[in-house]
Amino acid sequence: MLSKTEREICKAYGGWTNFMISMGLKPWVDEDAEEGKAIIAxxxxxxxxxxxxxxNGTSSGKTSSQ
Known part of the structure; x- marks a missing residue:
């Protein structure tokens, strides 16, 4: 089961199958599905x-070019 944030990300890819394929994974292979879940998490x-x-108004330490 996916969390709300995970579902939003999955939807942005056009669904679970498209997400998996874009990650180079096969959604019908159990090991790939587990890896896909770890990636989306x-x-x-x-x-x-x-x-x-x-x-919180904090920075992640990432800098942007000016």
Missing amino acids: AFARDKEEEAAEEA
Whole structure:
């Protein structure tokens, strides 16, 4: 089962099958599905951390060119 953030990311790719294929994985292979879940979970963590940093007004340490 996907979290709300994971579902949003998945939807941005056009669904689970498209997400898996864009990651070079086969959605019908159990091991690939597990890897896809781990990837989308990592993407969701990054997105949630960025949102929290924005809300707190903190920087992630990343710099942008001026």
